[in-house]
Amino acid sequence: MKTQIAIIGAGPSGLCLALLLSQKGIKSVVLERQTRDYVEARVRAGILEQGMIDLIRHAGVGGRMDKEGLLHEGFSLVFDHQIKRIDLAGLSGGKKVMVYGQTELTKDLYDKVLQDDNIQVIFEARDVLPTGFFDNKPTISFIANGEPQVLHCDYIAGCDGYHGASRAAVPKDRLREYERVYPFGWLGLLAETPPVHEELIYVNHPRGFALCSMRSHTRSRYYLQVPLTDQVEAWSDDAFWHELRLRLPEPYASTLVTGPSFEKSIAPLRSFVVEPLRFGSLFLVGDAGHIVPPTGAKGLNLAASDVHYLSTALIAWYEAGRQDLLDRYSETALRRIWAAVRFSWWFTSVMHKFSDDPIEQKIQVAELEYLMRSQAGQTTIAENYVGLDFAADFV
Numbered sequence: 008m009k010t011q012i013a014i015i016g017a018g019p020s021g022l023c024l025a026l027l028l029s030q031k032g033i034k035s036v037v038l039e040r041q042t043r044d045y046v047e048a049r050v051r052a053g054i055l056e057q058g059m060i061d062l063i064r065h066a067g068v069g070g071r072m073d074k075e076g077l078l079h080e081g082f083s084l085v086f087d088h089q090i091k092r093i094d095l096a097g098l099s100g101g102k103k104v105m106v107y108g109q110t111e112l113t114k115d116l117y118d119k120v121l122q123d124d125n126i127q128v129i130f131e132a133r134d135v136l137p138t139g140f141f142d143n144k145p146t147i148s149f150i151a152n153g154e155p156q157v158l159h160c161d162y163i164a165g166c167d168g169y170h171g172a173s174r175a176a177v178p179k180d181r182l183r184e185y186e187r188v189y190p191f192g193w194l195g196l197l198a199e200t201p202p203v204h205e206e207l208i209y210v211n212h213p214r215g216f217a218l219c220s221m222r223s224h225t226r227s228r229y230y231l232q233v234p235l236t237d238q239v240e241a242w243s244d245d246a247f248w249h250e251l252r253l254r255l256p257e258p259y260a261s262t263l264v265t266g267p268s269f270e271k272s273i274a275p276l277r278s279f280v281v282e283p284l285r286f287g288s289l290f291l292v293g294d295a296g297h298i299v300p301p302t303g304a305k306g307l308n309l310a311a312s313d314v315h316y317l318s319t320a321l322i323a324w325y326e327a328g329r330q331d332l333l334d335r336y337s338e339t340a341l342r343r344i345w346a347a348v349r350f351s352w353w354f355t356s357v358m359h360k361f362s363d364d365p366i367e368q369k370i371q372v373a374e375l376e377y378l379m380r381s382q383a384g385q386t387t388i389a390e391n392y393v394g395l396d397f398a399a400d401f402v
């Protein structure tokens with residue numbers, strides 16, 4: 008088999024990249040380990056920055072998102088019995104974020120990708136192994152329908168997430184990994200109940216962090232900070248709602264509408280970056296190259312900037328024979344990645360309970376109070392939350 012771009016992983020990164028390339032007639036084969044149903048069922052965050060919204064529209068899949076997505080102009084921070092609103096739009100020159108679940112976005116992407124003659128998706132591809140990328144002979148071996156296959160290509164895009172085969176195929180002495188694992192997890196719950204408030208609420212509480220989010224006007228998504236040792240099965244819905252109420256301030260605690268959950272899971276929190284993001288003809292994109300803790304919902308939005316840079320660079324190569332953007336991909340993408348890693352780390356650090364030492368919360372509250380008293384402090388939160396611009400000189 009032969010193609011121009013071999014894409015490993017059919018999550019949001021791989022699917023978006025394939026669509027953007029296809030618009031310029033560039034062909035790709037996407038190798039996905041799971042089935043479509045499995046990928047679509049994964050529940051992830053649901054906040055899109057303007058850069059991601061633009062990318063989705065550009066890829067031709069913005070129709071349902073524009074109809075059903077909820078634009079948010081602010082969110083609330085709660086600490087020390089105070090509720091403070093961050094006016095995202097007012098502080099960032101009118102920028103907003105959109106609430107639209109990654110699950111829905113992934114469905115929209117699949118509907119388009121599977122109709123596209125320039126894109127071939129191979130599901131349940133096993134033992135995917137990229138080779139030859141340092142020798143200008145990029146090749147991927149894999150097994151499909153029980154048959155060994157070999158795919159030759161010009162470039163490989165590793166869009167296969169944190170546990171994928173792409174980064175794993177690079178010798179350890181050719182890369183550097185930076186990692187911080189946080190000593191707690193997020194227990195998330197989805198319920199068919201109206202959200203407690205029309206905007207998101209991030210709560211710093213002596214019992215631990217809580218987040219009130221949503222997927223629509225009738226579907227809520229809530230999170231609780233929990234110890235990593237907790238088992239999701241041990242958390243009944245009642246226990247979840249009870250604990251959430253304890254962490255919420257009035258009027259939210261008493262107006263919270265509860266109901267049966269239809270998804271509950273515990274996710275660990277991690278900051279992770281690999282450098283560089285290019286290894287000869289292999290490029291890492293999205294979660295394959297970096298992970299952020301979910302505080303601030305930057306994960307999917309960082310994948311968007313990688314996809315923007317790599318699609319721009321590949322198109323410049325095929326259309327004009329330009330190498331320069333491919334050469335600058337890693338450095339350019341990493342600059343925005345580190346900015347988001349810093350913000351996600353900071354937001355996590357200031358909102359969560361790390362220890363039982365009471366000095367910790369006092370210092371967190373002092374920092375949050377200071378930032379809220381200062382226009383500059385609120386602006387820095389708003390600018391980072393709505394998402395930093397993509398590099399303007401990457402054209």
Ligand code: APR
Binds near residue numbers: 041
């Ligand atoms: N071979 C083929 N496919 C693989 C392999 C492999 N060895 N390993 C993983 N995959 C597939 C996964 O099954 C998944 O469908 O790669 C895909 C990776 O998708 P995501 O993990 O969603 O990563 P990405 O597409 O980069 O999406 C951006 O940012 O923080 C997050 O929640 C956010 O998932 C979102 C991500």
Ligand code: PHB
Binds near residue numbers: 207218
């Ligand atoms: C979510 O809705 O899942 C969500 C929202 C905001 C975050 C993280 C997750 O910071």
